[in-house]
Amino acid sequence: MTFGKFIKRLFLAAMLLVVAFHVLVAGLLLIWKTQPINHSMFMLSHQLSGGTVTQSWVEYEDIAKSAKQAAIVSEDSKFSSHHGFDLDGIEAAMKKNEASGKASAGGSTITQQLAKNLFLTSHRSYLRKGEEAIITVMIETMWDKQRILAAYLNVAEFGEGIYGIEAAAQHYYDKPASKLTRDQSALLISTLTNPKYYEDNRNDRRLRNKKRIVKRRMNNAVLPKAPDAA
Numbered sequence: 001m002t003f004g005k006f007i008k009r010l011f012l013a014a015m016l017l018v019v020a021f022h023v024l025v026a027g028l029l030l031i032w033k034t035q036p037i038n039h040s041m042f043m044l045s046h047q048l049s050g051g052t053v054t055q056s057w058v059e060y061e062d063i064a065k066s067a068k069q070a071a072i073v074s075e076d077s078k079f080s081s082h083h084g085f086d087l088d089g090i091e092a093a094m095k096k097n098e099a100s101g102k103a104s105a106g107g108s109t110i111t112q113q114l115a116k117n118l119f120l121t122s123h124r125s126y127l128r129k130g131e132e133a134i135i136t137v138m139i140e141t142m143w144d145k146q147r148i149l150a151a152y153l154n155v156a157e158f159g160e161g162i163y164g165i166e167a168a169a170q171h172y173y174d175k176p177a178s179k180l181t182r183d184q185s186a187l188l189i190s191t192l193t194n195p196k197y198y199e200d201n202r203n204d205r206r207l208r209n210k211k212r213i214v215k216r217r218m219n220n221a222v223l224p225k226a227p228d229a230a
Contacts, residue, residue: 022134022138025119025135025138026138026142028118028119029138029139029142029143030142032151033142033143033147036057036154037057037118037151037154037155038055038057040117040118040119040155040163041117041118041119041120041121042117042121042122042155042157042163043055043155043163045121046161051160051161052161053161053163054161054162054163054167054171055154055155055162055163055164055166055167056164056166056167056170057154057164057166058150058154058164058165058166058176058177058178059150060146060147060149060150062166062176062177062178063150063153063165063166063177063178064177064178064179064180064181064185065223066180066181066182066184066185066186066218067153067165067177067180067185067188067189068149068153068221068223069185069218069219069221069223070185070186070188070189070190070214070215070218070221071110071149071152071153071189072110072149072221072222072223073214073217073218073220073221074189074190074192074210074214075109075110075113075189075192076109076110076111077220077221078109079109079110079111079145079149079222079224080145080222080223080224080225081222082109083140084109084111084112084136084137084139084140085109085112085133085136086107086109090107108132109136110148110149110152111136111139111140111148111152112132112133112136113152113156114139114148114151114152114155115132115135115136115139116128116132117152117155117156117157118135118151118155119131119135120132120135144224144226144227145224145225146224146225146226146227148224149224153165153177154166156192157192157195157196158171158172158188158191158192158195158199159171159191159195159196159198159199160196160199162195162199165177165180165188168188169184169188172184172188182215182218183211183215185218186211186212186214186215186218187202187207187211189214190207190210190211190214191207193210
């Protein structure tokens, strides 16, 4: 076999793997459109590293309104109106990174974060960002906004092995996610930037400051409409 033929076969094999991966993603998204999501790449990675996972799925209607509001104002203020990407947010993040000299701001939407949590890893690369963008489009095409927000809140990490708003509400407050208060919701959502650290540092000054900001802005959150009301 010549070197040229070897490279051609290697390229075709790689393309087949890419196609197979996206077919798998599409199939899972179709199933998860109506069925509970109890697995994600982040959960799997945690389990493979020897950790245990605590997570219980709850439907959109069983999540406190305050938690949904907090997630939107904290993570993606234009969530209900964009189609997966917040171009203004991306531009602002790029300017912030240029000013600071490091990639500290990402500008990722809730849908982009969900795509990463479900199917990818936290490893940063252009390839991963490209895959994240493709899966983001697939999610926005196949699911309605309420499903996306519910899925995000059900798989987000809130501490060591604690995944989803229901597990977090039970772990920190011994109550279901439907009963979270505004103060509790604001604090839980504020931990998402560094959940493992904040699990043991609930009085951290940055966390408390962010909680106050999130709580103050919660009434401005635009929640997604039901599909038949869109």
